[in-house]
Amino acid sequence: MPSPQLTLADLIDLEAQMGRDAGLDRETLRRRDRAIGREISVAPTDRRELILAWLRRVRGLGDSTGERAARALAAGTWLLCLIGLVAGAGAGAALFHYDGVRPVNVVPILGLFVALPFALLLLLVLAAAPPAWLTWLPGARALQDLLRFLSPGRLAPALSRIMPSRFRRSLDEGLGNLRSFDRLYGRVRFWLLAGISQAFLVSLQIGALAAAMALVIFTDLAFAWSTTLQVPAGTFHAITHVISTPWAAFAPEAVPSLDLVEATRYFRQGGTFVGVGDGAPNVVLLGRWWPFLVYGILTYGLLPRVLTLGLSQWRYRAALRRIGLNHAPLQELYERLTQPVIESRAQSETAGAPAAAAAETLSAGEVFAGQSPCAIIAWDLPESSEAQIREEAGRGLKCAVEGIVFAGELDVATDERALDRFRERPDTPVVLLVKSWESPTRDLTLFLERLRKRLGDGVPILVAPVEFQTGDGWGPAERHDLAEWAGRMKAEGDPWLRTVDLAGRRD
Amino acid sequence: MEPPVFAVVGHVNKGKSSIVAALAEDDSVPIARQARTTRANQIFPLRVDSRTLFTLIDTPGFEQARHALAWMRERETSAAERSNIVAEFVRQHEQTGEFPEERELLRPILDGAGILYVVDGSRPFSPRYEAEMEILRWTGRPRMAMINRIGERDHVEEWRQALDQYFSLVRPFNAHAADFQIRLQLLYGFRELREEWRPFVDEAIHALEAERERRRRRSARAIADMVGDQLALTLDKRVPDEVDLAPFRRQLEEQYREALRQRERKERDEVEDLYQHRRLRRQESELSLVTDDLFDETVWLRLGLTRKQLAATGLLGGVLVGGGIDLAAGGATFLTGALIGGAIGGVSGWLGTRSLAKISIQGLRLGGRLLRIGPMRNPQFAWIALDRALLHYALVSQRSHARRDELVLEPDGKQQGRTSQLPLSERREIEAALTRVRKEKDPDFQDDAREDLAGKIEGLLERAVSGKG
CATH class of the missing domain: 3.40.50 (Rossmann fold)
Structure with a gap:
C-alpha cells in the first residue's frame, strides 16, 4: 500500500509542532508520543504513515496552523489568477485594439504572446534545474537565484494578506518554518511557488485570448505588420511559417501566405500608416491574420503554461512524496513513537530512615x-x-x-x-x-x-x-x-x- | 497469568536496597551503612509501555528470625502445614504488633512473590542465618539466593555451601559493580525460578536490550551535538575606540572558555539523564583529570591524539603541528587583520604554542570595535572533547545505581585517551566527519554532518563499554 500523501498543511503543522515540542521536557514527550504510537495501528517500518498519523493525533480537531496557511495561500493564488486574467484581458484588448484608422500590428502581439512566453519558458527550465547541474555555467546560479526571487508565485503569500490576521500569521509561520529547513523542503517550496506562477501565467494567457476572441467576434479588426527593422516581406513570411509549423498540418488557414504578408505590410509616413504594393490593401486580407495570432497565443502562450502548470503540480507532489522525514527532530520523534517506554523506578519515593544520633564510644x-x-x-x-x-x-x-x-x-x-x-x-x-x-x-x-x-x-x-x-x-x-x-x-x-x-x- | 513479583529479603543491612537500586536503575533508593534504612516494603515495578513485566519489592530486613522460627516450630504438625503456619504467624502478630519487620517482608511472599534472598559474601556465614533461610523454605515459594559482596573479604564459598541447602539457585551479585550485562545475567536467573514467569522475564530482557541501544544512539548524538556546538562557538564583544584591548580580550577569552565548559556540562547531564543517573555528583577536584579544567595543559597532553597521530590523520598536512609554526600563523593573521583595520592575534597564552581559537578585531561603521573569538581552530580540541566524552560515557553507562559515591572521571594515569588507540583508518574517518561538522554552515547539512559523526561515535561508545577500543 503506498504511503499517504503529505500535504503542505501537514508539512507546516509538522514543523510548527516540532517547534512547540522543543520547549517540552523529554520525559513528557516520550510518554505522550509512545502512548500515541501504541494507539496507531501502523507498521513501525512505515515512518511517513506513522508520523502523519501522529500528527493527526497531536493536531487534534479544528483549524491547524497548516490548514490556515494552506487556505491563505490558496486565496492568494486565486487572487493572483484573477489579477492575471484582468491583466491578460487588458493586454489583449490593448494590443488587439483597432481604432478604424491604424490597423492592429501583428508584430507586438507575436512579441508579447509568442516570443516572450517562449523565452520565459526557457528561463523556467533554468530556474528549475538542480543547482548542481549549473556549476559549470558561470553566473547561472546567480541568475537562478534572481529568477526565483522574481517568480510571480512569491506574490501569492503577499496577496494572502487580505485574509484575516490569524490566517496571515499562520502563513508567515508556516512558510518561515519551511524556509528554515530549505534543504529538506526547498524543492517543495520551489515547485509550490512555480505552480502559483504558472497558474498566474495561464490566467494571463486566457485573459489575453478571451479579449482577442471577443474583439475578433464582436468587432471588425484590420491587421497589418509593421516594424522599424528592415525586414523584407519574404523573411517575415519565413518567420511566420516557422511559427505556424505546429498547426500547419491541421489548420492551414491559420498559416499566413506570402501574399498576405506582402499585402499587409504598413509603414508610418507623415503621421499616417500607408500600405505597400499596389494601392490600398484588400480589406478581406487585412482580417486574415487573426487565426494565425490565436493559434500562436494558444500554442506558444497558453499551451506551454498549461503544461508547466501540470508539471509544477506533478513535481510539487513528487517533492512532497520524497520528503524523507528523517532529520534529527523527526528521527527522535520516530524513536519516541516506536521504542517502548521502560519504567523501573520506585512507585513512590520514600525517605530513608533518619540517621542515628551520634554517640561516643x-x-x-x-x-x-x-x-x-x-x-x-x-x-x-x-x-x-x-x-x-x-x-x-x-x-x-x-x-x-x-x-x-x-x-x-x-x-x-x-x-x-x-x-x-x-x-x-x-x-x-x-x-x-x-x-x-x-x-x-x-x-x-x-x-x-x-x-x-x-x-x-x-x-x-x-x-x-x-x-x-x-x-x-x-x-x-x-x-x-x-x-x-x-x-x-x-x-x-x-x-x-x-x-x-x-x-x-x-x- | 500474573507477572512475577520478587521479594528481595535478607538480614538487616546486607545490601537488599542496593540490589534493588541496581536492578531498578533507581538512584533515589535510600542506601546507608546504618541498618533499618528500609522500614516498609517498597515496590519497583518494571513496566514496558505501562505493562508490568515483573515487580521487585524491597523489604525491611529480618530482625527476629530466630524467635519467629521458634514460634513456628512450636506449632509445626507436618511439612504440608508449614506455609499455613507462616501465614498464621503473620496473622496472629498483626494483632499484637510484634515482629513488624518479619510480618512486612513475609506478606508479599505469602501473596505469591518469588524470593530473592540476599547475603553479604564478604562476611563469614553464621548458623544464626539458618533461621531466616528456614522460614523462607517454609513458605514453599520459588527462591534464589544472591551473594552480594559488600566488603573486600571473600567468604563466598562458605556461604554457597550453606545456601545450596536451602535455595535452588545461588548467584553471586555485586550490586555496586553491576553493569548492564551483569544485571541481565541475573534476570536470566529469574527465568529459572518458575517456568510460567519466563515469558515475562524474556520480554523484559528484550526491552532492556533495546533501551540500551536507544540510549547509546542518543548519547552518540548528544556528544556529536556538543562537539559541533563547541567547534562553531564564537563570541563577540563591542569595545570603544581608543581603549586598551587587553582587559576586554582576557574577559572574552574567559567567557569563551566558560561557554565551552558549559556546553560540555550540558552533554554530561544529557547522558547521565539518559542512563537514569539523576542524582549523580561529578567530582570537581582539580586533581582529577577529566574534571580538570578543559584548558588544563595536563589534559591536552594526555587526551586526544598525539602530534604524530594528528599529522598522520591528515588534517594538518604535517604543518600546523610544528611547535614554531603557530608563531608564523600568528604573524600572518596579524597582517590579514591589519588589512581590515584591526589586529588579529591567537589565543595561545595558556597552551604555549598551541593556539585554540582566533581572536579578531574589526572596526564598526558606527564607531567602536568588535572583538570576536572563535570558531575553534585547534584541530586537537575536538579529539580531546571526544575523549573526555567517551570516558564519561564509559563510566556512566556502566555505573550501578546502587552507588552513592561521586563519579570520579580519572583514567589510568599513564594511559592515553581512547581515540589515540584507534586504527589510523578509523581516525581518518572520524576526522572527515569532524571536518564536515566544522565546515558545514547550512543548518540542514550541519544536521546531516552531525548525524554522520554520531554514527561514528556510536561505534566508539559500543567499544568503550565492551572494552575493545
Missing part, C-alpha cells in the same frame, strides 16, 4: 582500671571458643573475665540460659560481645531490655563490637560499625548501656 581503659572483674555474654559467637574469648576479651577489655555465657545463637534457648546466669545482681559490669559488622537487631535490643530487668538499674552493660581478622585473632572494629553500634545503643535510652571499643580508641 568508650575505651576499655576508661571502664576497667587495673584488671577489675567483668562478666561476658558472647552474642552470636559460636565460632569462638571460651578460651579464645577469655584471652581476646581479657586483652582488649583489660579486665579479669569472671564468666562467659553464650547467647544470640540459632537456638533461642541460649538467650534464656544466659539470662539465668544473672538471676542475682552482679558486682561487675556485664560486657556483651557482638559481631561489629552485624547491625544491631530488634532481637538484640529486646534481649538487652530483658537483661536490664534482670540486672536492675546501675549495673553497666557494655556492648563491645568484635571484628574478626583473616586469621583466628580479633581486630579493631571499623569506625563506621562502631559508630552505628554506639548510636543504636544510645537510642535505647539506658544510661548504663554504653559501647566500648576493644581497640582502646575513644570518640
Whole structure:
C-alpha cells in the first residue's frame, strides 16, 4: 500500500509542532508520543504513515496552523489568477485594439504572446534545474537565484494578506518554518511557488485570448505588420511559417501566405500608416491574420503554461512524496513513537530512615582500671571458643573475665540460659560481645531490655563490637560499625548501656 | 497469568536496597551503612509501555528470625502445614504488633512473590542465618539466593555451601559493580525460578536490550551535538575606540572558555539523564583529570591524539603541528587583520604554542570595535572533547545505581585517551566527519554532518563499554 500523501498543511503543522515540542521536557514527550504510537495501528517500518498519523493525533480537531496557511495561500493564488486574467484581458484588448484608422500590428502581439512566453519558458527550465547541474555555467546560479526571487508565485503569500490576521500569521509561520529547513523542503517550496506562477501565467494567457476572441467576434479588426527593422516581406513570411509549423498540418488557414504578408505590410509616413504594393490593401486580407495570432497565443502562450502548470503540480507532489522525514527532530520523534517506554523506578519515593544520633564510644581503659572483674555474654559467637574469648576479651577489655555465657545463637534457648546466669545482681559490669559488622537487631535490643530487668538499674552493660581478622585473632572494629553500634545503643535510652571499643580508641 | 513479583529479603543491612537500586536503575533508593534504612516494603515495578513485566519489592530486613522460627516450630504438625503456619504467624502478630519487620517482608511472599534472598559474601556465614533461610523454605515459594559482596573479604564459598541447602539457585551479585550485562545475567536467573514467569522475564530482557541501544544512539548524538556546538562557538564583544584591548580580550577569552565548559556540562547531564543517573555528583577536584579544567595543559597532553597521530590523520598536512609554526600563523593573521583595520592575534597564552581559537578585531561603521573569538581552530580540541566524552560515557553507562559515591572521571594515569588507540583508518574517518561538522554552515547539512559523526561515535561508545577500543 503506498504511503499517504503529505500535504503542505501537514508539512507546516509538522514543523510548527516540532517547534512547540522543543520547549517540552523529554520525559513528557516520550510518554505522550509512545502512548500515541501504541494507539496507531501502523507498521513501525512505515515512518511517513506513522508520523502523519501522529500528527493527526497531536493536531487534534479544528483549524491547524497548516490548514490556515494552506487556505491563505490558496486565496492568494486565486487572487493572483484573477489579477492575471484582468491583466491578460487588458493586454489583449490593448494590443488587439483597432481604432478604424491604424490597423492592429501583428508584430507586438507575436512579441508579447509568442516570443516572450517562449523565452520565459526557457528561463523556467533554468530556474528549475538542480543547482548542481549549473556549476559549470558561470553566473547561472546567480541568475537562478534572481529568477526565483522574481517568480510571480512569491506574490501569492503577499496577496494572502487580505485574509484575516490569524490566517496571515499562520502563513508567515508556516512558510518561515519551511524556509528554515530549505534543504529538506526547498524543492517543495520551489515547485509550490512555480505552480502559483504558472497558474498566474495561464490566467494571463486566457485573459489575453478571451479579449482577442471577443474583439475578433464582436468587432471588425484590420491587421497589418509593421516594424522599424528592415525586414523584407519574404523573411517575415519565413518567420511566420516557422511559427505556424505546429498547426500547419491541421489548420492551414491559420498559416499566413506570402501574399498576405506582402499585402499587409504598413509603414508610418507623415503621421499616417500607408500600405505597400499596389494601392490600398484588400480589406478581406487585412482580417486574415487573426487565426494565425490565436493559434500562436494558444500554442506558444497558453499551451506551454498549461503544461508547466501540470508539471509544477506533478513535481510539487513528487517533492512532497520524497520528503524523507528523517532529520534529527523527526528521527527522535520516530524513536519516541516506536521504542517502548521502560519504567523501573520506585512507585513512590520514600525517605530513608533518619540517621542515628551520634554517640561516643568508650575505651576499655576508661571502664576497667587495673584488671577489675567483668562478666561476658558472647552474642552470636559460636565460632569462638571460651578460651579464645577469655584471652581476646581479657586483652582488649583489660579486665579479669569472671564468666562467659553464650547467647544470640540459632537456638533461642541460649538467650534464656544466659539470662539465668544473672538471676542475682552482679558486682561487675556485664560486657556483651557482638559481631561489629552485624547491625544491631530488634532481637538484640529486646534481649538487652530483658537483661536490664534482670540486672536492675546501675549495673553497666557494655556492648563491645568484635571484628574478626583473616586469621583466628580479633581486630579493631571499623569506625563506621562502631559508630552505628554506639548510636543504636544510645537510642535505647539506658544510661548504663554504653559501647566500648576493644581497640582502646575513644570518640 | 500474573507477572512475577520478587521479594528481595535478607538480614538487616546486607545490601537488599542496593540490589534493588541496581536492578531498578533507581538512584533515589535510600542506601546507608546504618541498618533499618528500609522500614516498609517498597515496590519497583518494571513496566514496558505501562505493562508490568515483573515487580521487585524491597523489604525491611529480618530482625527476629530466630524467635519467629521458634514460634513456628512450636506449632509445626507436618511439612504440608508449614506455609499455613507462616501465614498464621503473620496473622496472629498483626494483632499484637510484634515482629513488624518479619510480618512486612513475609506478606508479599505469602501473596505469591518469588524470593530473592540476599547475603553479604564478604562476611563469614553464621548458623544464626539458618533461621531466616528456614522460614523462607517454609513458605514453599520459588527462591534464589544472591551473594552480594559488600566488603573486600571473600567468604563466598562458605556461604554457597550453606545456601545450596536451602535455595535452588545461588548467584553471586555485586550490586555496586553491576553493569548492564551483569544485571541481565541475573534476570536470566529469574527465568529459572518458575517456568510460567519466563515469558515475562524474556520480554523484559528484550526491552532492556533495546533501551540500551536507544540510549547509546542518543548519547552518540548528544556528544556529536556538543562537539559541533563547541567547534562553531564564537563570541563577540563591542569595545570603544581608543581603549586598551587587553582587559576586554582576557574577559572574552574567559567567557569563551566558560561557554565551552558549559556546553560540555550540558552533554554530561544529557547522558547521565539518559542512563537514569539523576542524582549523580561529578567530582570537581582539580586533581582529577577529566574534571580538570578543559584548558588544563595536563589534559591536552594526555587526551586526544598525539602530534604524530594528528599529522598522520591528515588534517594538518604535517604543518600546523610544528611547535614554531603557530608563531608564523600568528604573524600572518596579524597582517590579514591589519588589512581590515584591526589586529588579529591567537589565543595561545595558556597552551604555549598551541593556539585554540582566533581572536579578531574589526572596526564598526558606527564607531567602536568588535572583538570576536572563535570558531575553534585547534584541530586537537575536538579529539580531546571526544575523549573526555567517551570516558564519561564509559563510566556512566556502566555505573550501578546502587552507588552513592561521586563519579570520579580519572583514567589510568599513564594511559592515553581512547581515540589515540584507534586504527589510523578509523581516525581518518572520524576526522572527515569532524571536518564536515566544522565546515558545514547550512543548518540542514550541519544536521546531516552531525548525524554522520554520531554514527561514528556510536561505534566508539559500543567499544568503550565492551572494552575493545
